[in-house]
Amino acid sequence: xxxxxxxxxxxxxxxxxxxxxxxxxxxxxxxxxxxxxxxxxxxxxxxxxxxxxxxxxxxxxxxxxxxxxxxxxxxxxxxxxxxxxxxxxxxxxxxxxxxxxxxxxxxxxxxxxxxxxxxxxxxxxxxxxxxxxxxxxxxxxxxxxxxxxxxxxxxxxxxxxxxxxxxxxxxxxxxxxxxxxxxxxxxxxxxxxxxxxxxxxxxxxxxxxxxxxxxxxxxxxxxxxxxxxxxxxxxxxxxxxxxxxxxxxxxxxxxxxxxxxxxxxxxxxxxxxxxxxxxxxxxxxxxxxxxx
Amino acid sequence: xxxxxxxxxxxxxxxxxxxxxxxxxxxxxxxxxxxxxxxxxxxxxxxxxxxxxxxxxxxxxxxxxxxxxxxxxxxxxxxxxxxxxxxxxxxxxxxxxxxxxxxxxxxxxxxxxxxxxxxxxxxxxxxxxxxxxxxxxxxxxxxxxxxxxxxxxxxxxxxxxxxxxxxxxxxxxxxxxxxxxxxxxxxxxxxxxxxxxxxxxxxxxxxxxxxxxxxxxxxxxxxxxxxxxxxxxxxxxxxxxxxxxxxxxxxxxxxxxxxxxxxxxxxxxxxxxxxxxxxxxxxxxxxxxxxxxxxxxxxxxxxxxxxxxxxxxxxxxxxxxxxxxxxxxxxxxxxxxxxxxxxxxxxxxxxxxxxxxxxxxxxxxxxxxxxxxxxxxxxxxxxxxxxxx
Numbered sequence: 168x169x170x171x172x173x174x175x176x177x178x179x180x181x182x183x184x185x186x187x188x189x190x191x192x193x194x195x196x197x198x199x200x201x202x203x204x205x206x207x208x209x210x211x212x213x214x215x216x217x218x219x220x221x222x223x224x225x226x227x228x229x230x231x232x233x234x235x236x237x238x239x240x241x242x243x244x245x246x247x248x249x250x251x252x253x254x255x256x257x258x259x260x261x262x263x264x265x266x267x268x269x270x271x272x273x274x275x276x277x278x279x280x281x282x283x284x285x286x287x288x289x290x291x292x293x294x295x296x297x298x299x300x301x302x303x304x305x306x307x308x309x310x311x312x313x314x315x316x317x318x319x320x321x322x323x324x325x326x327x328x329x330x331x332x333x334x335x336x337x338x339x340x341x342x343x344x345x346x347x348x349x350x351x352x353x354x355x356x357x358x359x360x361x362x363x364x365x366x367x368x369x370x371x372x373x374x375x376x377x378x379x380x381x382x383x384x385x386x387x388x389x390x391x392x393x394x395x396x397x398x399x400x401x402x403x404x405x406x407x408x409x410x411x412x413x414x415x416x417x418x419x420x421x422x423x424x425x426x427x428x429x430x431x432x433x434x435x436x437x438x439x440x441x442x443x444x445x446x447x448x449x450x451x452x453x454x455x456x457x458x459x
Numbered sequence: 460x461x462x463x464x465x466x467x468x469x470x471x472x473x474x475x476x477x478x479x480x481x482x483x484x485x486x487x488x489x490x491x492x493x494x495x496x497x498x499x500x501x502x503x504x505x506x507x508x509x510x511x512x513x514x515x516x517x518x519x520x521x522x523x524x525x526x527x528x529x530x531x532x533x534x535x536x537x538x539x540x541x542x543x544x545x546x547x548x549x550x551x552x553x554x555x556x557x558x559x560x561x562x563x564x565x566x567x568x569x570x571x572x573x574x575x576x577x578x579x580x581x582x583x584x585x586x587x588x589x590x591x592x593x594x595x596x597x598x599x600x601x602x603x604x605x606x607x608x609x610x611x612x613x614x615x616x617x618x619x620x621x622x623x624x625x626x627x628x629x630x631x632x633x634x635x636x637x638x639x640x641x642x643x644x645x646x647x648x649x650x651x652x653x654x655x656x657x658x659x660x661x662x663x664x665x666x667x668x669x670x671x672x673x674x675x676x677x678x679x680x681x682x683x684x685x686x687x688x689x690x691x692x693x694x695x696x697x698x699x700x701x702x703x704x705x706x707x708x709x710x711x712x713x714x715x716x717x718x719x720x721x722x723x724x725x726x727x728x729x730x731x732x733x734x735x736x737x738x739x740x741x742x743x744x745x746x747x748x749x750x751x752x753x754x755x756x757x758x759x760x761x762x763x764x765x766x767x768x769x770x771x772x773x774x775x776x777x778x779x780x781x782x783x784x785x786x787x788x789x790x791x792x793x794x795x796x797x798x799x800x801x802x803x804x805x806x807x808x809x810x811x812x813x814x815x816x817x818x819x820x821x822x823x824x825x826x827x828x829x830x831x832x833x834x835x836x837x838x839x840x841x842x843x844x845x846x847x848x
Contacts (some may be wrong), residue, residue, distance in 0.1 A: 183477050195701075249554060354559060356557045356558075356559055356561040356562060357563060357564075359528050359555070359557070359561065360555070360557055360561035360562075360563070361563075361574070361578075362527075362528070362547065362548060363526065363528075363548045363553075363554060363555045363623075363626075364549075364574045364578055364622070364626065365547070365548070365549035365575055365626070366574075366576035366578045367576040367578075370578055374574070374577070375563060375564075379566045380563055381563070401601075424781075
């Protein structure tokens with residue numbers, strides 16, 4: 168649209184054009200979130216249910232409960248570990264695809280291979296780890312047959328380890344895609360210019376590729392953080408119920424029909440995730456980078 | 460700003476070692492096709508060399524092999540007396556200026572210029588200072604904190620130049636440096652490149668597909684054709700005395716004529732063309748056996764035109780035809796003439812043209828002197844491509 172065209176339109180037209188999306192966002196996003204916030208201040212009474220009220224009871228309950236802190240701490244721990252591993256994997260896989268695979272066709276093929284974990288349902292993906300990591304599983308029996316160990320390794324399945332393995336398996340793609348996207352936009356001659364100026368292979372990655380992928384890394388990190396922070400299924404299945412996440416707490420409260428406390432917990436989780444997102448966007452001005 | 464005594468001697472003019480480039484039997488293969496085949500070339504130290512040819516002729520591949528961004532399949536490349544194949548660019552003493560300039564978009568132009576020093580581990584203060592001095596040389600120091608995207612094309616090119624020169628190179632490699640600029644800037648930068656090369660005294664290797672650019676800049680023009688060097692000589696010889704029909708055609712200023720040798724000796728060669736025309740040379744350096752085919756070239760601006768059909772008899776060193784087009788060029792008029800099976804071009808000076816103007820459809824006879832006929836070393840393969848200007 169040309170500027171003169173836009174200027175000739177009345178503000179009303181512009182509002183009308185934005186209206187459908189606004190409506191969808193209001194109905195399906197703003198209203199539910201507002202409801203959750205409102206309910207989080209309600210009172211829960213045994214046998215009666217939800218009683219409209221304005222009380223900080225639910226929040227006080229949650230903050231004074233050590234379980235909340237344990238769950239949040241464990242969630243943050245999983246998030247950080249997953250973030251670190253998916254970043255390292257995602258960065259180098261994207262780097263390989265963009266700068267080392269010369270044929271576009273092969274690059275697209277390999278890219279599709281990265282999406283294989285998503286060709287089946289989440290439950291099947293989780294269950295398939297059992298024959299691999301279990302006591303009688305592939306890895307343990309292989310290690311025993313090879314004589315490396317006498318007893319099967321117990322920490323392979325139903326442990327923090329298996330939770331992280333599942334997260335990495337599931338979420339690395341969310342790191343690869345945005346990093347791949349920003350890497351693919353790097354002019355290859357920039358790498359040669361850096362080599363020309365005496366940069367080593369590492370120097371090129373550190374001084375040219377990494378800074379130019381900041382947007383992709385930030386977006387990938389955002390995906391992984393929100394996905395891990397919002398998960399309770401993977402952590403429950405893969406830890407055998409031994410570990411939990413912040414969302415597990417919400418899930419438990421919902422099962423006891425304690426909606427107000429679940430809502431309060433949801434609000435806390437929302438704030439935590441928003442803070443992390445704000446921190447990421449503070450480090451990288453994604454909007455500025457996207458229009459570059 | 461810190462006054463650092465070590466910086467006093469910072470000058471790009473101090474050159475260690477020679478910037479002579481020698482390519483020995485260099486071949487580069489991509490899959491089954493040859494980008495460059497068995498090339499031998501010596502570029503003298505301190506010369507301005509232009510690699511000239513159409514796209515896909517391998518000129519950029521040669522440049523990239525000298526720079527070290529491409530490895531020859533076989534053959535050797537020397538810079539000074541150092542065999543450089545397999546060595547990184549910094550050890551070669553080369554610096555490359557990329558066609559797209561390849562400025563780092565995430566760094567200010569000062570940091571772009573300082574990048575080389577950063578890679579060398581030079582401290583922040585010192586490298587910023589030296590980068591600033593280099594930016595002063597290209598008159599961009601007032602923009603040092605801008606990002607590359609905020610600069611115009613011409614300014615970006617100056618930054619790229621500064622970034623190349625800060626490495627103190629023996630050889631500066633320029634990959635179509637002027638192609639992204641508009642006509643006015645192109646001419647301006649062309650002049651600046653030439654004077655910069657004079658001032659620095661280092662070897663410049665400049666890839667271009669534009670003939671006037673090569674002729675204006677180069678001490679040495681290397682004309683290339685699909686992976687081979689056709690001729691490497693001074694601009695004057697390339698333009699005035701091309702070796703092959705390809706060079707004659709590509710440089711644009713020549714008409715190529717082919718015939719069979721009738722008589723040879725005493726520097727006089729007499730050719731008979733297929734249509735019966737007779738061409739004669741005044742002082743040919745070589746002699747040729749009678750009956751063998753031979754091609755000659757006549758400069759377009761050495762041709763004079765006369766209106767009319769001729770007298771029916773084929774006069775020596777003349778060709779008759781119908782004017783196909785006239786193109787006013789200011790100081791001369793380019794007259795394209797359709798002759799028997801080919802196109803003949805005469806660049807007539809404007810005074811001569813307006814004394815006796817010809818127009819499309821007019822029959823004309825073109826004449827030239829025997830001493831203006833130049834013998835080519837190869838017989839024309841008959842590709843009547845007109846790269847003319």
